[in-house]
Amino acid sequence: MNPTVCSKSKRQSENRRRGRSLGELISDVDDAEVLDAGLISSAQAVEHYEITRYGTLAAFARRLGRDDCTRILAETLAEEKATAKRLTELADRKVNQRAAAE
Ligand SMILES: [Fe+2]
Numbered sequence: 571m572n573p574t575v576c577s578k579s580k581r582q583s584e585n586r587r588r589g590r591s592l593g594e595l596i597s598d599v600d601d602a603e604v605l606d607a608g609l610i611s612s613a614q615a616v617e618h619y620e621i622t623r624y625g626t627l628a629a630f631a632r633r634l635g636r637d638d639c640t641r642i643l644a645e646t647l648a649e650e651k652a653t654a655k656r657l658t659e660l661a662d663r664k665v666n667q668r669a670a671a672e
Pocket residue numbers: 616617620650653
């Protein structure tokens with residue numbers, strides 16, 4: 571990764587730590603490719619959070635013998651995993667490479 575991307579990534583991480591909004595982050599990034607990579611990264615974080623929540627809820631439902639809820643939660647969990655996989659493929663295939671290029 572080039573120094574410009576590293577610097578911007580560090581600033582974005584710092585902004586997240588300080589709880590700045592996504593809109594504020596978007597306005598901070600001038601480079602469209604870096605912005606795309608950052609937006610995908612944010613979307614991946616959301617998907618991974620959802621995977622943990624739906625996974626836990628499905629486990630609870632299964633433990634409680636609620637097959638009706640387990641089935642729906644398992645379907646939703648599978649959708650979240652598929653979305654996370656698509657985002658990762660998009661980032662790996664195109665977006666991160668473009669963001670790292672000068
Ligand atoms: Fe999702």
